[in-house]
Amino acid sequence: MSLITVGTMAFDAIETPFGKINQIVGGSATYVAYAASHFVKPVQQISIVGDDFPKEEMEEMKKRGVEMEGVEIVPDKKSFFWSGRYHEDMNSRDTLITDLNVLADFDPTIPESYQGAEFLMLGNLAPKIQLNVIQELKKRPKLIVMDTMNFWMEIAMAELKIVLKYVDMLMVNDAEARQLTGQFSLVKAAKSIMEMGPKFLIIKKGEHGALLFHGDQVFFAPALPLEEVFDPTGAGDTFAGGFMGHLAATNDISFENMKRAIIVGSAMASFCVEKFGPTRLKEITRKDIDIRIHQFKDLVSFDIELI
C-alpha cells in the first residue's frame, strides 16, 4: 500500500534546556516520512522547499523509499524556517521566528504517479491547501488523516470545519481539541469532534500519552517514561508517521489495528525526542523499534483474570 504525506520540509533552530542547534532539517512531512518509511514503501511526499534544502537529505529519504516527485524545489528561494525555545517542562515552547519563505506560495499538485494511494496524511497546513489535496485525488483514499493547529482555528475556522467533513480521522493535541470544541473534558471534546465529521480521533497528550476515540470505543496509549526528553520537536509528526506507516503496511484500518498503530507511533515518537531533529529516526533499526514496542507492552500489561 502507498501513503501520501503532505506537509512542510524545513529548517529548524531549536533551543532546549539541554542544548541548542542553529540549523537542522525539520518540517512535518520530513518527520512523517522518516518515521513511516520504517514500515511502508513507497511514502509519497508532497511538499515545497527552496534550493537551500540539502540534496543529501533528499537522497537519504529516497534511499528509504520516499518518493520526491511531489516535492517542488523553488529556485532562488529559501525553505521554510522555524525557530523555537522549549521551557523546562518540555510541553510548552516559545516560537522565536517563523519565516514562511517558499511556504507562502505552497499550492501542491498531485503527481500522476501518486494517484491511487490508499492512505493520506495531511500535515498541519492551511485548511484550504488540505482540501485542495483531497479534491485533487481521483480515487478517495481508504483513510484520510489530518493534523491542524490553534492558528487555523483562529483565522480559518470555517474552512477547517469544511475539511473536517472530508477526513476520516483528526489528530490533534489536547489543547487543540479543547479549543476546537470549547469543551474542557476530552471525552466531551471527542464526542463533539466526531460530530463534525471524522469517525476517528486521536488526542495527543505529549508525555501523558495519546487517546484514540471511535464511536463509544476508547483506547489509551501511554508515553514511555523517559529519563530525558532531549528535544520534543517533531514528536507529534513522528507519531503520525509511525501510525500511518503501520496502517499502510498492514492495510487494515480496523479499530484493533489502530490500537497497534498508535503504539507504533508512540514508540517512534519516543525515539524522536532522544536527539535533535529527526536524527534518531535515521539511526534506528527495525530491531530497535521492536524492542521499544515490547517495552510499551510491558509498561501497561497486567493480568486481570486473577483479580
Next chain:
Amino acid sequence: MSLITVGTMAFDAIETPFGKINQIVGGSATYVAYAASHFVKPVQQISIVGDDFPKEEMEEMKKRGVEMEGVEIVPDKKSFFWSGRYHEDMNSRDTLITDLNVLADFDPTIPESYQGAEFLMLGNLAPKIQLNVIQELKKRPKLIVMDTMNFWMEIAMAELKIVLKYVDMLMVNDAEARQLTGQFSLVKAAKSIMEMGPKFLIIKKGEHGALLFHGDQVFFAPALPLEEVFDPTGAGDTFAGGFMGHLAATNDISFENMKRAIIVGSAMASFCVEKFGPTRLKEITRKDIDIRIHQFKDLVSFDIELI
C-alpha cells in the same frame, strides 16, 4: 490479612465548577477505609475526631468491617475541617480554610488488637507521627506505604527523610516527587526517591494516570477518560485504599500483584470523583468495581504479537 490505616477523619467544604457543598465527611483515612473495605476486612482505623463527627458515619464504617478502636473521640472539640475550591482544570485547587482543631493534638497509639497487622497505610500526616506509628508496632508489617505532601517537605524535610528509610513504598503526586528530589524528569525523580529508602514508588498524575516503579521495572496505569470529574477530593486516598485493599486481600506484594492493585486503586478513584466526598464509595457494589476494572483492561489492551 489486616490493614492498618492512619490518617485524618474530617469535615470538608468543597466548591467545584459543578457545584458546592458546605459540609461532607472527608479525611484521608475515611477515603482509604471506604475504598479498602470493599476488598479486605478488617480495616483498622487510626485517627482522631471531635465529638461533632457523625456517629452514623462511624456505624456505617463499622458495618463495612472498619474497626474504630484506634479512633480517638475528643469531647468538646471539633473535627479537622478543610475547605477548598477547584479550578476548571480540576487538577489545581485553592485551600480556603484549614482548621486543625483536634488534629493539632493527634498523637496516635496503637490498640493492642491492631498489633500484628500485615499492611500499614500511613496517610499524609506530620512525619513525626508517621514514624511514631511505625515504632509502636511490635511486629513490622509486611508492607508499609506512606503518603506525604509539599507542606512537610517545606517544614520537616529532615524528619520526612528519616521516615522514608522505614517504609517500603512512597505514594506521592508528580509535583511532590519533583519537589522531594529537585528532578524534573519523573524517571530520574523515581531513581532518586528509591535511593532514599523506599524500594517501591507510586507517582500519581491525576487525570494522566499513575506510575509504579521498583528497581528498573516500571508500570503505567491510565486514568479512565471521564466525561466529567465532579469532585476530585479524596481521589488520591481512594486510590491508596483500593491499592492497599487489594494487596491485603491477596496477601501478595509481588510487582505483578502490585500492577493489579494499582488498577484496582485507579478504578476506585474513578468512582470517587463522580460525586461529592466519599458518596460513590458507599454506593458501589463489587460488581460495579469488576465492570470498571475491565474497562481499564479494555482501555490499554492491544495485541502486539501481530506487529
